[in-house]
Amino acid sequence: xxxxxxxxxxxxxxxxxxxxxxxxxxxxxxxxxxxxxxxxxxxxxxxxxxxxxxxxxxxxxxxxxxxxxxxxxxxxxxxxxxxxxxxxxxxxxxxxxxxxxxxxxxxxxxxxxxxxxxxxxxxxxxxxxxxxxxxxxxxxxxxxxxxxxxxxxxxxxxxxxxxxxxxxxxxxxxxxxxxxxxxxxxxxxxxxxxxxxxxxxxxxxxxxxxxxxxxxxxxxxxxxxxxxxxxxxxxxxxxxxxxxxxxxxxxxxxxxxxxxxxxxxxxxxxxxxxxxxxxxxxxxxxxxxxxxxxxxxxxxxxxxxxxxxx
Amino acid sequence: xxxxxxxxxxxxxxxxxxxxxxxxxxxxxxxxxxxxxxxxxxxxxxxxxxxxxxxxxxxxxxxxxxxxxxxxxxxxxxxxxxxxxxxxxxxxxxxxxxxxxxxxxxxxxxxxxxxxxxxxxxxxxxxxxxxxxxxxxxxxxxxxxxxxxxxxxxxxxxxxxxxxxxxxxxxxxxxxxxxxxxxxxxxxxxxxxxxxxxxxxxxxxxxxxxxxxxxxxxxxxxxxxxxxxxxxxxxxxxxxxxxxxxxxxxxxxxxxxxxxxxxxxxxxxxxxxxxxxxxxxxxxxxxx
Numbered sequence: 001x002x003x004x005x006x007x008x009x010x011x012x013x014x015x016x017x018x019x020x021x022x023x024x025x026x027x028x029x030x031x032x033x034x035x036x037x038x039x040x041x042x043x044x045x046x047x048x049x050x051x052x053x054x055x056x057x058x059x060x061x062x063x064x065x066x067x068x069x070x071x072x073x074x075x076x077x078x079x080x081x082x083x084x085x086x087x088x089x090x091x092x093x094x095x096x097x098x099x100x101x102x103x104x105x106x107x108x109x110x111x112x113x114x115x116x117x118x119x120x121x122x123x124x125x126x127x128x129x130x131x132x133x134x135x136x137x138x139x140x141x142x143x144x145x146x147x148x149x150x151x152x153x154x155x156x157x158x159x160x161x162x163x164x165x166x167x168x169x170x171x172x173x174x175x176x177x178x179x180x181x182x183x184x185x186x187x188x189x190x191x192x193x194x195x196x197x198x199x200x201x202x203x204x205x206x207x208x209x210x211x212x213x214x215x216x217x218x219x220x221x222x223x224x225x226x227x228x229x230x231x232x233x234x235x236x237x238x239x240x241x242x243x244x245x246x247x248x249x250x251x252x253x254x255x256x257x258x259x260x261x262x263x264x265x266x267x268x269x270x271x272x273x274x275x276x277x278x279x280x281x282x283x284x285x286x287x288x289x290x291x292x293x294x295x296x297x298x299x300x301x302x303x304x305x306x307x308x309x310x
Numbered sequence: 311x312x313x314x315x316x317x318x319x320x321x322x323x324x325x326x327x328x329x330x331x332x333x334x335x336x337x338x339x340x341x342x343x344x345x346x347x348x349x350x351x352x353x354x355x356x357x358x359x360x361x362x363x364x365x366x367x368x369x370x371x372x373x374x375x376x377x378x379x380x381x382x383x384x385x386x387x388x389x390x391x392x393x394x395x396x397x398x399x400x401x402x403x404x405x406x407x408x409x410x411x412x413x414x415x416x417x418x419x420x421x422x423x424x425x426x427x428x429x430x431x432x433x434x435x436x437x438x439x440x441x442x443x444x445x446x447x448x449x450x451x452x453x454x455x456x457x458x459x460x461x462x463x464x465x466x467x468x469x470x471x472x473x474x475x476x477x478x479x480x481x482x483x484x485x486x487x488x489x490x491x492x493x494x495x496x497x498x499x500x501x502x503x504x505x506x507x508x509x510x511x512x513x514x515x516x517x518x519x520x521x522x523x524x525x526x527x528x529x530x531x532x533x534x535x536x537x538x539x540x541x542x543x544x545x546x547x548x549x550x551x552x553x554x555x556x557x558x559x560x561x562x563x564x565x566x567x568x569x570x571x572x573x574x575x576x577x578x579x580x581x582x583x584x585x586x587x588x589x590x591x592x593x594x595x596x597x598x
Contacts (some may be wrong), residue, residue: 053402103584105401106344110535111584114577117532121574234528238409245406276421282413289407290395 001173004252008169011256012162019151027150031222033263034157038215039236040243040255041164046208047241048249049177050201051184052101055113055237060089060212061219062116062232066123068217069136069226078141082156082217089213090206097205101198104187113234120232135227138220153222160218164211165256171207172252180204181250242285248294311443316561318444322454324557326515329457330530331537331549332464333508339544340481340501343393344401346408348509348534349527350415351381355513356522357423360430370430370514371456377510385506389499397498412527419524427521453515458550460511464504465546477501481544532573536580 018030039057046054068085072078100111123130130136143149171177179200182190191197220226239262247258269280334348355377362368362376392411396404436448468474479487480497488494516530533556541552556576563575 047402051400053400053405099581099585106338106342106405107539107584109344109401109405110539111581114532114535114580118574118577121571125570238406241402241406245403276417279414279417279421282410282415282417285410285413286392286407289399289403289410290392293396293399293403 001169004169007253008165012158012165016155016158019154024147024150027154029263029267031150031154031157033260034154034161035215035219036239036243036259036263037161037256038157038164038211039240040247040259041161041168042208042210042212042215043237043240044168044208044244044249044255045171045180045204046201048244048251048254049171049180049184050204052201052204053105053109053112053241054205054208055109055234055241056093056096056115056205056209057212057240058232058234058236059112059116059119060093060209061216061236062119062123062228063092064089064213064216065220065226065231066130066136066216067213069138069220070129072138072221073136078221079156082214082221085217086210086214089216090210092213093206093209094202096209097202098198101201101205113237116232116234116237120228123228123232130228133228135225135230136220138224138226140224141221153218156218157215157222160211160214165252167207167211168255169252176200176203184250238285242288245293246288312565314442315444316565317558318446320558320561321554322446322450322557323561324554325454326457326512326519326553327533327537327557328550328553329461329508329512329515331534331541331553332461332546333505333512334531334534335538335541335544335549336464336468336477336508336546337502337505338538340477341389341393341397341498342401343397343404343502344408345502345505346405346412346531347388347415348505349529349531350412350419351385351506351509351527352513352516352530353522353524353527354415354419355381355510356430356517356526357419357428357513358510359514359517360428360522363430363432370432370518371452373514374456374460374511377514378507381510382503382507384503384510386499386503388506389502390495393502394495394498416524416527423524425524427523429521430517432518449518453518457512457515460508461546461550464508467504468546473497473500477504533576536576539580539583 015030015034018026039061042060043054043057046052064085067088068081071081071084076084096115100108100115103111124132126132127134141149141152143152171180179190179195179197182193182195183197183200187197216231220231243258243262244255245258246262247256248254265284266277266281269277269284273280330348330352334345337343337345337348358377358380359368359370359373362373363370368376388411393404393407396407432449436452438445438447439451440446466474468478476487476492476497477500479490479492480494480501484494487497520526537549537552537556539552540555541548541550556579559579560572560576564572567575
């Protein structure tokens with residue numbers, strides 16, 4: 001655990017140097033990468049560790065974005081609004097988890113997929129509070145220069161990513177992480193042996209919601225404008241899954257490696273195939289699933305992958 | 311008398327929903343694969359009908375006959391080439407695989423057909439039928455009857471034909487079916503082909519009523535999900551009942567709560583059913 005923490009501290013330290021380069025393009029890319037990292041690491045709690053195929057990332061992201069934005073509309077300071085958004089997503093995940101985590105397999109996947117759709121419809125129709133389909137403008141940050149703003153949001157996302165990483169590292173080596181891996185391998189057996197499966201699963205779900213909610217709120221402030229189809233986009237859920245699959249599910253560094261790699265690929269595809277970029281993305285996903293279903297980390301860590309069931 | 315009209319609207323909508331869901335439910339029940347492509351197959355079938363009518367003057371109802379074999383071959387090949395490789399993989403991987411394929415297909419349609427909404431308008435129009443207080447456009451009525459006929463044919467195929475019995479056998483117990491001489495991978499491919507066929511054939515029917523857009527797939531997919539859960543997995547009567555029920559619920563929901571809440575209402579229904587009766591209204595336990 002100490003070794004992992006050291007490697008991570010070094011990696012985050014290096015990433016923190018990016019703004020010194022100063023170019024706005026790299027700052028934007030870096031902020032997006034850190035956001036993707038938060039989404040991937042968060043999904044890893046429920047999908048990678050507990051093995052529940054959750055598609056709820058988009059729901060948490062949108063909920064966080066709108067909670068943060070509405071809070072700021074009522075005059076709550078920005079950073080406090082982000083925290084509130086994280087707490088809102090946390091509470092929502094806890095309530096939702098108690099209901100949905102009784103389902104398994106396809107049924108859980110679908111139910112979690114549907115949540116984002118329902119939230120989007122609700123936000124769309126609550127025009128007074130959220131602006132509905134017109135979207136919602138956020139107050140501009142107080143920083144004077146555009147560069148300072150970009151740096152500020154970069155460091156905010158970096159802090160959030162570091163926090164998420166710390167949580168996942170801690171979980172991985174704690175009793176909770178052990179219990180979650182038991183649930184993934186055989187839930188009935190884990191239950192028999194005295195693992196409080198409901199509590200553990202809900203905890204994993206809550207962890208997978210809280211940071212995503214905060215990331216959504218930071219994203220909303222960063223862009224100054226949100227609208228329902230953007231923040232409740234099901235692609236957020238899918239991207240998180242693909243990033244974790246790419247990096248290697250269940251491990252601590254896998255999601256981060258996956259996020260960095262995925263963003264690089266996405267950026268290349270965007271740049272060269274703008275008209276067909278989702279198609280190329282789809283093709284990448286197909287190839288990934290067919291040829292590398294356990295992720296890149298499985299190549300470098302054969303021993304680890306042998307431990308895993310099937 | 312308003313209620314009678316709303317009920318009729320709901321039943322007509324529901325008949326089409328049943329047809330959408332039957333193939334999806336079959337694939338899910340037999341292969342244990344959620345086919346995210348299903349919605350895009352429906353849209354593609356709609357485009358086939360649209361261009362067939364506009365370019366060659368083929369009546370949309372006739373284009374079903376062209377769409378059906380094409381989609382069967384497409385589904386069969388896709389299953390054989392790609393999906394069969396992942397058939398035993400965890401849920402997450404098969405879901406992600408079909409999602410990736412769907413991104414490719416929907417982006418392909420977007421590039422080929424542009425993002426414009428298109429509407430198939432018959433010339434001359436078929437007019438309306440009046441039965442007592444209920445008024446119904448004839449094209450809708452005909453589409454609904456054809457949808458029910460297609461669904462009925464699928465039911466008969468599964469209940470009576472040799473290959474249909476083999477499909478049902480594989481759904482019940484794959485190992486036992488294999489021991490009885492059923493070639494399971496072939497049955498899988500045929501089942502997937504049938505699912506694609508149902509989607510492709512319901513495309514022209516839906517194109518008669520709803521505008522076609524390359525990104526319309528997820529809406530149909532969502533309906534198919536809800537219906538499968540409502541009616542129970544892998545059974546045609548379940549899809550029929552679930553479809554009709556969803557159609558009626560959406561119609562009355564639109565009346566009482568406003569049309570913008572129709573989706574929310576059906577999803578709330580979905581979650582309630584999942585929690586209270588996860589095997590569906592007509593489902594039996596142990597078939598998943």
